[in-house]
Amino acid sequence: MASTQNRPRLFWFSGTGNSLFVARELARLLEAEVLEPVTETPSGTARDASRIGIVFPVYCFGLPRCVATFLTRVPLNSDAYVFTVATMALLPGAAHRQAERILEARGAALAAGWSLRMPDNFSPVPASFLQRAAGRVEAKTLARLEGIAEHVRQAHRLPAEGSGAPLRGMGDWLHRRMLPRMAHWDRGFRVDASCTGCGLCERICPVGNILLDDGKPVWQGSCEACYACMQWCPVDAVHCRGLLGNRLHYRNPHVRAEELFVRLPGEEDASLRTPDPAAGHPSPDRPMPAR
Ligand SMILES: Cc1cc2nc3c(=O)[nH]c(=O)nc-3n(C[C@H](O)[C@H](O)[C@H](O)COP(=O)(O)O)c2cc1C
Ligand code: SF4
Ligand code: SF4
DSSP: OOGGSSSOOOEEEOOSHHHHHHHOOOOOOOOTTTTOOSSSSHHHHHHHHSEEEEEEETTBBBBBBBHHHHHHHOOTTTTTTTEEEEESSSSOTTTTHHHHHHHHHHTTTEEEEEEEEOOSSSSSSOOHHHHHHHHHHHHHHHHHHHHHHHHHTTTOOOOOOOOOOHHHHHHHHHHHHHHHHTTTTTGEEEEEEOOOOOOOHHHHHHTTOOETTEEEEEOOOOOOOOOHHHOOOOOOOOOOOOOOTTTTTOOTTTTOGGGEEEEEESSSSSTTTTTGGGOOOOOTOOOOOOO
16 A cells, blocks of 8 residues: 555546546545645645646647646645646647646646546537447546556656647647637526526536526636536536537536535535435436437
């Protein structure tokens, strides 16, 4: 068993559960000491850690906004072995390179970065197709985790797994253009009459960007584009305009909605707004609808 001092500290960000699933599996293999959600106001738990891992999804060929902010602010020792694990549908783009740049600007370094394929939570493909492919994709990723854990145990320094140079450069450029727009991604969401006012969307939003007003969600214009509000709504009342419309439906089957709840600053109890089945709220863990 690893000594407490040497146990890695793992942080995660996840909208539909893939990255939490991977982070949990990695934590089990590594006997990680802390498994903590990424927030824009990181605690000091990483300060004295010798190994720090961050698991997150790739968004538009780069880092989610809150992960970039977290990397900029998290208190850490510049000698620490810092590694990133990106879950993605197909193309990691410049995600690890961006993490590397942020760390280098702080006098630290990225020791290694792995890109793991997981089911796509974004493309406008029918849920039935995603469900068929999901098992295969996930099994391949699980098979890689033991090897990754061994690299972390041995503190191997490895080149990060990004896209090839031309695609990485293009991805970096595209991501820079998309990032400021992503905060307003929530302008595309709307809620229909089937909303029961259960509050799950408000509770699951990782950055507190949804407030219920008269029992209906109101988006506040500071979105991460994680799609959790739409994907986890128990009655599919949240819809998205445009190409992605109503068609994408994916939630990682090994993760429960409640496990994604992030306690935001000022919140005393993470279960405060948990939907209550006894009060007639539908279960957030219903099966995915086949489209
Ligand atoms: C807004 C958005 C942008 C995405 N961009 C990419 C991308 O550039 N490359 C890719 O391979 N996957 C992309 N994806 C897919 C996710 O990275 C992938 O499904 C991930 O595993 C989801 O993780 P989560 O379940 O932890 O949220 C994107 C997903 C979203 C929601
Ligand atoms: S999760 Fe769905 S049903 Fe519950 S408040 Fe939000 S939109 Fe309404
Ligand atoms: S508003 Fe919806 S898509 Fe945006 S960060 Fe919150 S849960 Fe994610």
